[in-house]
Amino acid sequence: MSTRFDAIIIGAGQAGPSLADRLTKAGMTVALVERNLFGGTCVNTGCIPTKTLVASARVAHLARRAEEFGVMLDGPVRVDMARVKARMDAVSGRSRENVEKWLRGMTGCTVLQGHARFESPNTLRVGDEVLTAERIFINVGGRAAVPDMPGVRDVPFLTNSTILDLGTLPRHLVVIGGSYIGLEYAQMYRRFGSAVTVVEKGPRLIGREDQDVSDAVKDILEKEGVRVRLDAECIRFAPHPDGVAVGVTCASGEEPEVVASHVLLAVGRRPNTDDLGLDKAGVETDARGTITVDDQLRTSAPGVWAMGDCNGRGAFTHTSYNDFEIVAANVLDDDPRRVSDRIPAYGLFIDPPLGRVGMTDDAVRKSGRRALVGMRPMTRVGRAVEKGEAQGFMKIVVDADSREILGAAILGPGGDEAIHSVVDMMYAKAPYPTLQRAVHIHPTVSELIPTLLGELKPLR
Template structure:
């Protein structure tokens, strides 16, 4: 049995549902296929559940610090992991249900539950039906990478998805991977009460960030009692009764970490290996990401790839921006491109890191004359008043064009304050435009003009 539609969307992540909305509003019939959970990574295993955990962990941390603010709490601060998980599941579940209800109630949209595969460049099989369309949009997302490390097949381990099923507290959680996902879970579980060790293959945490940012984050985590093992070149796993031995082969300290649980946080890969892309003639890179051009068109006319599966961004906001780019080009005669956007993201440890544009290393390689301004959060009134003075602010500027090249705000409110800089970069305005504004006191954002007023040549 076959059915014809004006468009087929595979995947109900952050790009698929809003695209279905725009296409149906334009009068098109749309088939949307989802094989598992509506809302994709963000709603089910990413932003929504993890930031809910971050909030619970922050509440526990603040309760323990209550005396610092003159607040008395009787007795020991405890964490009920079953209640924590129930709250997370409820928040995530509501978001998932909202997406599903929206799609199923959308006029001209037919929702299919099942695993989609290509039969040809214009045909998709799902269940016992063949769907046909001249326009096919892939929003199939990604999943945690599981590298073939020695002994990994002999032990139980968590990924960023499966650890969300845990409703008990690990006595000692060993996290393999010192990047964004690993660091968030490290602080979450340490604040819940677990002993936590991070094992990182590289010489420092989050190696893409500037060294002082990386070192500041390490200090923040170590001050909370998180152990960090760097330069772990030969990571391996050995069952040790009820525990797991994680071989690290570091140049310092013991060669093995003994933990009760292991979380692998070593990257992600695209969900493209079981779509029969070859039957459509679609090209991928060596990691399986679908190759796309600047308007997210694949090498096959009439097929687009959006979100994590195209390798052009790994965030909810890049996926949603992919939808906006495709809709603008297809429906609005508005020629938007991926290359027009400036990459921005956040790391949601506490305090958070907000980042946009170039790092210092990238700025140095650009060949531009670079100016830099920095300020410790210990000299930001808002941070002092809140008793949260860890971190720093840093801005990089092109001395000739006066354009802001990049910025990092590691500190309380850093994930929000960075947006003022994001907007200036997007508007292609000079950094001096911020200095003429009148910011609100007391905020973190009000110190951005101050930092820009103290720019110096990059040493």
């Protein structure tokens, strides 16, 4: 005996609940299945808890700098990690509870907790219950990847999820992976008081960024006392009386290993698709398990869509939400929105943060376009200087012929917010003189974006 619905959603991450809301308001009966925590990665192990920790770490950092601003504090700054964790748990917990309450109170939505597995393209089993629907939406997210590095299974290690369980301060945190997740944890734990070493296999941090961004981020972290080991071609692990010995190089003349009290693996993520029975539904995946989708997020199985991290088309909270918008527009609104209409934009939430949109300089060069670039260090941005946060820079690159804005990076105070001035112009397809002639508020970081566009030089 099976229960029939108009639609089934697997996963209560960023896209799933919003889609359930739209579908039920359209008069459909919806089953939403969640096997773990409501809210998905963002609410439970991603954006909300980590940015809550970043906020606590920033307060500690500013407190240590108080005398620079003429503010005198008595005694050394102490960080109570138990209270830091309690605050994080409370913020994350409220968000999770709100998502669950929303879903359970949604008219027309049946919430089931359990592990959903396909039995056919339109049939799922959840425990003893069998569900059928003409439309099934997969929103199962992803998890930390654990690569098969020598010795990794012989030592204790943390991932971006399990590190959130720590209520004490690591003596020495070694972060394997010099990209977005790893760098955020590296800086925050350094500010909490841990010794921190970042171990990156590649020649520079955040390799998808331009060299100048990578260099500036490295400089910011190193000035706060984070050690960075690049070109770590021999990463390996072994038990040690003081924790874990992390091998970082095979070259002679260099320190071959670092001894960590705790190791964080931040070397990528993988989709949660290996135990869904996708083969029984005819849903195709690639070698990593990422679900193959078309430009409107339809899978190879008719009537089945995939949204969020499991489809490999964004892997950010904002792209997951946009996946919901694309699916809803096509299914409900007769509006043919597409993933390819999306302009890449994201942030690196170290402090100061990086806001990025569009093409990097390297990508523009490879495209063969004739381009212009404007750049200004934060030492020449009044707002940054006033706040005592003049690290980083801002830059924008445009097409010299079409005057199209191609991309921008703002690494500095408020960079994650200021970048939206450029994002919006790019979606409006406005030529760069439109933004150049805008009158922004002083004193802000954003006010220098028009100035950048008045100082363009050929991109070399």
